[in-house]
Amino acid sequence: MSDIEVIKDKYLGEISAATDGDALETIRVAALGKKGEISLLLKTLGKMTPEERQTEGPKINGARQAVADAIAARKEAMESDVLNARLATEKLDMTLPPPSAPKGSIHPVSQVMDELAEIFADLGFSVATGPEIEDDWHNFTALNIPETHPARAMHDTFYFPQTDDQGMPKLLRTHTSPVQIRTMMDVAKQTDGEGEPIYIIAPGRTYRSDSDATHTPMFHQVEGLVIDKNIHMGHLKWTLETFVRAFFERDDIELRLRPSYFPFTEPSAEVDVGFSVEKGRRIIGGDPRGDNGGWMEILGSGMVHPNVIRNCGLDPDVWQGFAFGCGIDRLAMLKYGMDDLRAFFDGDLRWTEHYGFDALDVPTLSGGVGA
Ligand code: PHE
Numbered sequence: 001m002s003d004i005e006v007i008k009d010k011y012l013g014e015i016s017a018a019t020d021g022d023a024l025e026t027i028r029v030a031a032l033g034k035k036g037e038i039s040l041l042l043k044t045l046g047k048m049t050p051e052e053r054q055t056e057g058p059k060i061n062g063a064r065q066a067v068a069d070a071i072a073a074r075k076e077a078m079e080s081d082v083l084n085a086r087l088a089t090e091k092l093d094m095t096l097p098p099p100s101a102p103k104g105s106i107h108p109v110s111q112v113m114d115e116l117a118e119i120f121a122d123l124g125f126s127v128a129t130g131p132e133i134e135d136d137w138h139n140f141t142a143l144n145i146p147e148t149h150p151a152r153a154m155h156d157t158f159y160f161p162q163t164d165d166q167g168m169p170k171l172l173r174t175h176t177s178p179v180q181i182r183t184m185m186d187v188a189k190q191t192d193g194e195g196e197p198i199y200i201i202a203p204g205r206t207y208r209s210d211s212d213a214t215h216t217p218m219f220h221q222v223e224g225l226v227i228d229k230n231i232h233m234g235h236l237k238w239t240l241e242t243f244v245r246a247f248f249e250r251d252d253i254e255l256r257l258r259p260s261y262f263p264f265t266e267p268s269a270e271v272d273v274g275f276s277v278e279k280g281r282r283i284i285g286g287d288p289r290g291d292n293g294g295w296m297e298i299l300g301s302g303m304v305h306p307n308v309i310r311n312c313g314l315d316p317d318v319w320q321g322f323a324f325g326c327g328i329d330r331l332a333m334l335k336y337g338m339d340d341l342r343a344f345f346d347g348d349l350r351w352t353e354h355y356g357f358d359a360l361d362v363p364t365l366s367g368g369v370g371a
Contacts, residue, residue, distance in 0.1 A: 004056075007037055008063035015070045021078065024071055031067050038064050105356025108332040109220055109344060113203045116222050116328070119246045120201045123239065125224065128200040130179035132207070133160070136169040138178035143264040144307040156209035158217075172207035175325060177264060179204070180225040181312055187227075188313030195314045198227040198321070203328060213340050220328035227304065227314070227321035233267070236301055236322035244273055244298075248335060250285035256295055265302025265323055272297050284334060298334070299326040 011031045018024045031038045041060050045053050106114075117127050130138075136147075145152060155174035163169050179202035187196055203222040211217055226235065241255050254274035262268040272295035276286025287293050301324035306316035329341055336355060338344070343351050 002059065004041065004059045004063050007031075007041070008066055011038075011067045012070050015067070015074050018074060021075065024075055024078075028071050032064060038067060104359070105352050106359055107344075107352055108336055108338070108355050108357070109328055111357045112328050112332045112335070113220070113222070115247060116201060116203060116331075119243055120224070122246075123199075123242065125199045125201050128179050128183050128202045129204060130173075130176070130182050130202065132173055132205055134171055134173040134178050135164060136171060138181050139171060139173050139175075142181045142308065142311045143177050144305050144311070145263045149263060158207050158209055174208050175206050176202040176204050176221045176223045177323070177325065180223060180323060181308075183225065184227065184309070184312035184314060193313055193315070195227070195319050197229075198225060200225050211342075213342065214330075216329075216341055216345055218345065219341070221325055222328050222331075223323060223325040225304070225321065225323045227309070227319050229318065229320070231303075231321045233269075233303060233322070236269075236303070236324070239322075240271055240299060240301065240324060244284075247331065248273075248284045250283075253285045254288055256288075257301075260300065260302075262300060262302055264305050264308050266305045268300070268302035270297055271299035271301055271324070296334075298330065299324050301325070 011027060014027050015024065018027060028036075030036055033039065038060065042064065045057055045060065048056060120127075139157075140149075140152060141147070157174050158172040160170040180200070183198060183200055183202075187198055201222055201224045204220065205218055206221045207218050208215075209217060224239070226239070237255065237257065241253075244255065245251055245253050256272040256274070257269040258272065260268045260270040273284050274286070274288030274293065275282055275284050275296055276288060276290055276293040277283070278286060282292075284296070288295055301322065304321045304323050309316040309319055309321075329344055332344075333339065333341065338355055
């Protein structure tokens with residue numbers, strides 16, 4: 001056997017005995033590297049006679065190729081050995097529970113908005129929305145609050161520095177009443193001033209420059225509006241009673257209407273709900289005249305002022321109605337027992353996890369109105 005055959009067999013033997021990639025690499029360098037044994041032999045070809053080169057050339061090149069092929073083959077075999085070993089030892093247990101994914105929850109404000117929509121849908125109301133950036137006219141003037149009216153000072157309004165194209169002051173709406181204005185105006189327009197019955201609630205974000213444990217600069221309000229023929233305060237009281245009883249899920253809730261003043265309603269009433277103490281806890285419902293019982297204000301309401309109806313392009317001699325408004329955040333606090341409003345908007349996930357609702361659990365009301 002020629003030298004080259006011996007050298008080739010030596011490397012082929014080493015290759016088949018190699019057990020890992022490092023060992024293979026060492027062999028490759030020793031044989032085929034720049035100063036490898038076979039590489040050096042290839043260099044001797046240049047010094048040979050043409051005859052010698054003819055016989056030696058193919059042998060040395062053949063050896064180089066054989067060693068290179070053997071290394072590649074061994075490498076591939078090693079990789080599949082590693083894979084086979086992993087397949088043999090690692091098992092996929094299909095019965096294991098999957099890792100738990102972080103789960104979101106429904107914010108109490110969203111939950112209460114859904115509950116309100118659900119209750120009022122049962123009473124025939126639809127949900128209306130409008131812009132949060134309003135103009136002075138829709139937020140105040142149309143609601144019978146003229147420019148110089150002291151009631152404007154009751155709302156700590158956020159005004160924008162610029163007016164709109166017509167010189168109208170722009171602001172962040174201080175209540176959702178402008179949605180009522182927009183709804184009535186749309187109806188007046190669509191019916192050429194004829195008018196038609198309106199039953200809406202307007203839930204949404206509202207803004208006032210105010211901040212303490214029970215006030216945040218942004219808060220949520222729901223207002224209701226009914227416009228129809230022959231509507232009177234009895235309808236208002238029944239609607240609010242039915243709503244409050246469905247919302248707090250108790251039939252023994254009493255309502256008390258106290259005369260009040262709002263520029264957009266006449267007469268106006270503030271609405272209190274009766275509370276009592278059960279097992280040491282204050283709850284909405286029960287006997288407000290009993291020990292530790294009492295009244296808590298939750299709503300503003302009244303019969304829509306004829307000026308407001310007229311401002312929207314409808315005839316107040318044909319159409320009357322009532323309106324009411326209350327804080328959604330406050331409703332949520334009373335129903336679900338949170339005591340600091342600011343925590344609602346801190347975005348602390350521990351809070352939402354504690355007070356939030358499972359998306360798959362809604363609706364949570366035990367039944368609709370009249371259930
Ligand atoms: N818009 C009033 C407020 O925000 C609430 C209200 C609405 C009162 C409708 C009466 C009638 O203070």
